Amino acid sequence: CYWDNGTILANLLATAVACHVPARIVVGFVDAVDAAVGRLLSLDTRREGALALVTLGNxxxxxxxxxxxxxxxxxxxxxxxEKEIDYPAIEAMHEASSLESEREAVDWRSQASVVSSTGTGSPTFSPASKERFFALRPRGDDEIPRDTIEEVIQRRGSSREFSRESISFKQFSTMLDRATRGIPTDFLYPEGAPLNDLYPIVHAVEDLSPGAYVFHWDRLALELLKEGNFRREAGYLGLGQEIPADCSADVFFLTDLNMVPERFGNRSYRAAQLEASVTGGKLYLAAYAQSLGASGLTFFDDDVTDFFSPHAAGKSVMFLIALGKSAKRRSR
Ligand SMILES: Cc1cc2nc3c(=O)[nH]c(=O)nc-3n(C[C@H](O)[C@H](O)[C@H](O)COP(=O)(O)O)c2cc1C
Structure with a gap:
């Protein structure tokens, strides 16, 4: 599953940075059922598949x-x-988007890199709505908690209950800022636009009105789309659960799947899922580094798009993460 994969990749990338080891995620590799990767790892390729490789080294x-x-x-x-549930559609999709030969892998990587120079765009910005923009105020490098990455990963664990308490705008800003600084991969480039747009629903963040927002990654700013207390709506959108209603803010990841295939062919869903899940994994780490809590959640796809529309019209939801203070483990 891409979500779990993104969590492990985010942890690995963060650990590599802490150890000063260059690391890069590779998605363009030969992964057909009879490919060398599957044989090397002795995978049962009817049930198991390699989703990503990571190059490490100096x-x-x-x-x-x-x-x-x-x-x-x-x-x-x-x-x-204990027992596995078979999802034939996942196997069919994985096989249909597999690369069969070295030539296909090379072509896929060059296609992804050529079009990426133009990026996939940024959420539209209208200068007329300037008063609805809130520049992030993240912690400076000298204010970042000094725990080691090992301590943060050990502490990390999805919050099962949130306390409804507020987090500070600085804590929220730091999570968004630190999680969206790019991912070293063979399909995304530091200067290129990300594939996913982040749409937060803010319930309890000090100095920020409750409401629905879109994050402008290139301006490090939040744009207020609609003001209001949306705890009840967020609970519904997150499959009627308490976690998305009780946290301080939910962050939804949405992508335009109609634009992404031009660049990534039939591996576009993988690319969008992987970007969202690695960024989600980074949000987890940024939350737990600040002794806050986080939880990845499932959602009602079309209702989420409707909630953020017209801004999000035509986009599909890839990921949802709830952020806030865990009911059992309060912030320091
Ligand atoms: C695809 C996916 C969807 C999930 N959806 C939910 C959810 O809707 N509600 C929930 O409470 N946990 C959900 N989880 C589980 C938690 O986010 C978390 O991953 C799980 O409890 C494992 O805990 P850990 O992060 O501490 O390892 C989901 C996990 C995955 C991988």
């Missing part, structure tokens, strides 16, 4: 010659669940 010179032959890894693993 090598400054290209390795000469070919890598030595490696034996398949055959580790015993603990089953993830």
């Amino acid at each position: 090598a400054t010179v290209k390795a000469a010659g070919f890598s030595p032959a490696v034996q398949p890894l055959a580790f015993e693993t603990v089953p993830l669940s």
Whole structure:
């Protein structure tokens, strides 16, 4: 699942940065059922598939010659669940969007990079609505908590209950700022626009009116779309659960799936999902680094788009994360 994958990738990228090891996510690789990656990892390719590779390392010179032959890894693993539910549509989609050959992988990567120079755009900005814009006020580098990445990952764990208390605008700004500084990948570029737009519903953030917002990543600012207390609506949009109603802010990730295929072909859904889930994973870390809580949630797709429309018309929801103070573990 891309959500779990994004969590692990966000943790890995953060750990790599902390260890000064360059890291890059690779999505354009040969992953057909009989591909070398599956064989190397001894995957049961009817049930398992590789979603992403990560390159790690400091090598400054290209390795000469070919890598030595490696034996398949055959580790015993603990089953993830007691019983598995089969979702044939997921297998069919994964296979249909697999790359069959080195040529296809190279073509996919170059296609993604050519069009990316123009980006996929930013949420529309109308100068007339300036008074509805709120510039983020994130913590400076000297105010960032000093816990190690290991401590933050150990502390991280999805909040099961939120306290309805406010978080500060500085805490909220820091989460958005730190989570949206780009992802090193073979399909996104630091200067390019992200694939997903972030739409927060703010319930309890000091110095910020409750309401629905869109985040302008290029201006580090929030635009108020509609003001109001939307705890009840957020609870409904998050599948009628208490978590999205009781947190301080929900952040929905929406993408225009009609634009993304031009750039990524039939791997576009993977690209949009992966970007959202890695950014979601970073929001988790930014929350727990500040001793706050977070929880990734499921949602009613079309109702979320309707709620943020007309601004979000035509976009599809990829991810939802609730942020705030955990009911059992209060902020320091
Ligand atoms: C695709 C996906 C959807 C999820 N949806 C919900 C949800 O709607 N409500 C909920 O309480 N937890 C949901 N979860 C579970 C939590 O966000 C969390 O991942 C899970 O409790 C594991 O806890 P951990 O993050 O502490 O490892 C979902 C997880 C995934 C991967």
